[in-house]
Amino acid sequence: LAKTTQPISMDSYEGQEVNITCSHNNIATNDYITWYQQFPSQGPRFIIQGYKTKVTNEVASLFIPADRKSSTLSLPRVSLSDTAVYYCLVGDLGGTSGTYKYIFGTGTRLKVLA
């Protein structure tokens, strides 16, 4: 099971700012928070990664509160082409290897309307 929880879907209009929140109550000290975007018939694509406070790149911003139990992906001024599924991931140490792997949840389906 994924260690993260996200809303199943969201709708927005072009030009609006979209904020998608992810809950990761059991995040470990060594965990970074990584967001991916996936379009139909394509593999997920890395968007942004952070450990604490705020990270910004040319695509998005990531806000992480001090307790790190949640994070918010912010997409400024979305366009129709931002319609996709967005996944929030942290590492998973469960299993037999003793190393981290990455378990995806069902993600958030963002639909941008004209």
Place this chain on the structure above:
Amino acid sequence: DTGVSQDPRHKITKRGQNVTFRCDPISEHNRLYWYRQTLGQGPEFLTYFQNEAQLEKSRLLSDRFSAERPKGSFSTLEIQRTEQGDSAMYLCASSLESGLAATNEKLFFGSGTQLSVL
């Protein structure tokens, strides 16, 4: 193109046949992951490698599935005696594991192989 490549892009097979998929990761990446994805679901973890060593295989994975990564470069995923329930997109990803015991890897995915079992 120096991204992750997967071959074939599409595979149609009859139930009971064996299929093999190939993944070529980004050359300097030491980790390679296989995921399976069905419509409306997130990618489901199957297995992963660090160099040539297979570190873990999902407990949900049938013995009909096997993966290899000889010489720590490309990887193959074989499904024996395919069943209709195996129909899915099979995704490969690679990453550079930092060795810092931190989950700051960035996974780079291929476009996947779409398997249809008739």
